[in-house]
């Protein structure tokens with residue numbers, strides 16, 4: 543029983559590292575579902591971690607989401623004048639505040655970095671995508687994303703993310719019936735890393751980041767435990783920054 547191996551946060555970190563395939567796990571005390579300050583702390587730790595790995599001239603790609611937004615909010619005052627920040631995907635849903643374009647611009651303004659925006663919806667038909675990718679401005683951003691050194695991403699519950707992406711109730715039911723529980727970077731996962739479905743965005747998916755130097759997943763809350771367990775990033779440099787609420791529950795369902 544994995545649960546019996548747990549004494550403190552350190553033990554939990556090593557179990558999760560091994561079972562979920564991360565290079566490093568950082569667990570913040572508390573449960574962000576129960577206390578908004580824990581989500582702030584999660585953002586704060588993610589900000590410190592990101593700021594410690596950034597090098598001159600690195601490109602940094604960010605997904606959107608409320609957790610990444612917390613990271614940007616608590617970013618320390620630093621000077622990243624020669625860095626470029628780009629959205630990792632197109633925009634999704636209607637909550638402008640947490641869209642990747644928005645968090646990218648907010649972080650760039652904070653640290654004086656350059657940035658690019660990607661003004662395309664998240665789920666396009668292949669035909670529209672083909673046309674859009676011919677646009678120089680879009681092509682350029684997509685090339686930056688493909689050459690990023692650092693990818694920071696959120697992980698969400700499949701049901702919540704499908705709804706945020708505007709899928710119909712029928713589509714959501716179907717997705718969940720197929721076993722989807724977690725979502726990261728447009729891929730829906732079933733328990734223990736089973737890939738269920740992929741939303742293409744600008745033609746880039748998780749597999750395109752196999753060699754990225756830093757992949758930092760930031761996500762917490764006990765209600766996301768199944769989702770976090772499901773997602774497997776398949777990257778030997780992947781780091782997970784999460785909270786105790788999620789971590790304890792993940793260990794109990796492994």
Ligand code: BG6
Pocket residue numbers: 605606607608609610631642695696697698699703725726727728
């Ligand atoms: C999105 C990412 O913007 O944030 C998703 O593209 C992720 O892949 C989601 O699942 C998580 O959002 P939140 O608000 O739960 O941090």
